[in-house]
Amino acid sequence: MERRQLADLLTAVRAGDTSVDEALARLRELPYEDLGFARVDHHRGLRNGFAEAILGEGKTPEQVIAIAERMVAAGTNVLVTRLEPDPAARLRTALPGFEYHSLPRLAVHRTRAVEPEGGTVLVVTAGTADLPVAEEAAITAELMGNRVERLYDAGVAGIHRLLDRRVRLWEAAVLIVVAGMEGALPSVVGGLVDRPVIAVPTSVGYGAHLGGLAALLGMLNTCAAGVVVVNIDNGFGAAAAATRINRRDAP
Secondary structure, three states, X not given: OOHHHHHHHHHHHHHOOOOHXXXXXXXXXXXXXXXXXXXXXXXHHHHHOOOOOEEOOOOOXXXXXXXXXXXXXXXXXXXXXXXXXXXXXXXXXXXXXXXXXXXXXXXEEOOOOOOOOOOEEEEEEOOHHHHHHHHHHXXXXXXXXXXXXXXXXXXXXXXXXXXXXXXXXXXXXXEEEEEOOOOOHHHHHHXXXXXXXEEEEOOOOOHHHHHHHHHHHHHHOOOOOOEEEOOOOOHHHHHHHHHHHHOOOOO
């Protein structure tokens, strides 16, 4: 359950459209629901503003399906990250409302509509190879209630591609900048804008990129003030941070 759902439930009780017993039945599983192998955190949307995500990696298809079923039943939008195609197919068979995005390996169930809040989150990538992580960030940010735009393949090796779109950089409320190799792009973007820049290093590159460590260290050592860095390939974490920043003026 998320904050708007709780507010709607309280309004329905006050208006007499829902009985107190019905409301209590819906709240019974707060703050979590114990499935034995998992404790589904239905309370997270109330605390954090967006629901718990299911990490598909390391879980059996049966476990993913069981958790997703309970979240859908609670009226929550569901995001499953790092989910391979075969388990995704089984999930979609069990719960046909799911859509699967193969590039970022995300499964999404849009149980209820979400009205975008705040300004625009702009996701920028250095290269096409960074798209899996960038799309994880973009789709997650959309599901969390942000307006999202994309500016892809604008790395420093052809920096004119970025500078040609600099107005889009200036118009964004928050920027998520995704890059592998040496991870230089967030430093460049951070030097062009006065908005929060969230840098995401990817495990893309040759030899000494060390699985994304070179990009991570480059971003951490940026000389551009105001750039913050999430972990390697962590598009989900970048989207969560961008969402909180984008809602900073919301009540």
